[in-house]
Amino acid sequence: MGLLGNDLAFAQALSAQEREGVMALGSRKHFPPDAHLLTEGDRSSHVLILIEGWVTVSVSTDRGATRLILGLRGPGELLGEMAALDPHPRSATVRALGPIEAQVISGDAFRRFLALHPRVSGLVIRQLTFRLRSADQERSALASLTVLQRLAGRLNELSAAEAAGPYAPAAAGRPSGPAPAGSVVHLAQDELAATIGATREAVAKALRLLRGQRIVRTGNRMVEILDPALLALLADGHHE
Known part of the structure; x- marks a missing residue:
């Protein structure tokens, strides 16, 4: 079981030049506690890079109102990348645990940046792979423990x-x-x-x-x- 993400957050894995470039793609936004930064089923495609604060990543379950928290994400983490990379609705809801500050980047701008920066694209793929494996582990634990x-x-x-x-x-x-x-x-x-x-x-x-x-x-x-x-x-x- 593991909620806390990869050993190195996305923004911290970037070089100084890469970090400056990707942050320049968007604008900084503040979110209050309990705000939904991203909503499961929504068709928006922007991504977020957390600057301050922590959020939960959750999915709905068969019990309706009950949600399963799959992750806790903190400063430096990239959120919403799956919806930026494919046309499907968002797969999870991201909720603020406290006041949040994040860089909001449009999906189009993020995709163009990845096309021009293969190393950064590789970091996103690594993060996606890690999170999918973690989600599988959480679902396995739910069924077997x-x-x-x-x-x-x-x-x-x-x-x-x-x-x-x-x-x-x-x-x-x-x-x-x-x-x-x-x-x-x-x-x-x-x-x-x-x-x-x-x-x-x-x-x-x-x-x-x-x-x-x-x-x-x-x-x-x-x-x-x-x-x-x-x-x-x-x-x-x-x-x-």
Whole structure:
């Protein structure tokens, strides 16, 4: 399971000249918290490069109002590239977790830039491949792992990232292994549920089990990891 994207965000993988060129294609725009930067099914073709803030990438599920969060994206990440490269509707919704600043670039301008810069085009292809594989892994986990396993894995992933710095930029690299004790995930229970494709009730039940074993402590929009080693074992399917 993995929500946090590639080891190196798109903008950070560019040379200074490439970055200057691609940013000059568009204009900077601010989005408020909870705004939909991109909407699943929409036929727009522009792309976004995040400058400040974090967003969720989600898709609708068979349960209608329920959404599955496939990714968390932060500064430097490229969003919306699939709709810029083919005529199909957007495949996911991108929602702001807080105030967002992003560079908005038209699909036509972005395609022309890629045609003139093969190395940048290769970076986009690499990103698409990575994200498609990550989405497949998320769907596989949804089908094969229990809610407790998925929640333990997600808490381990997100707490390790926060311990490296509050959702540290991708350029810092992705942490591996259990997070240190005392690290905290700042998400509400319904948001955690969406990251693993479960109901809020199922996540609340799993958190009660984790609290009962003193693996986590919970508060308002907060889960503190008390025993990261045991949390990692639960994520791997080991039960007491």
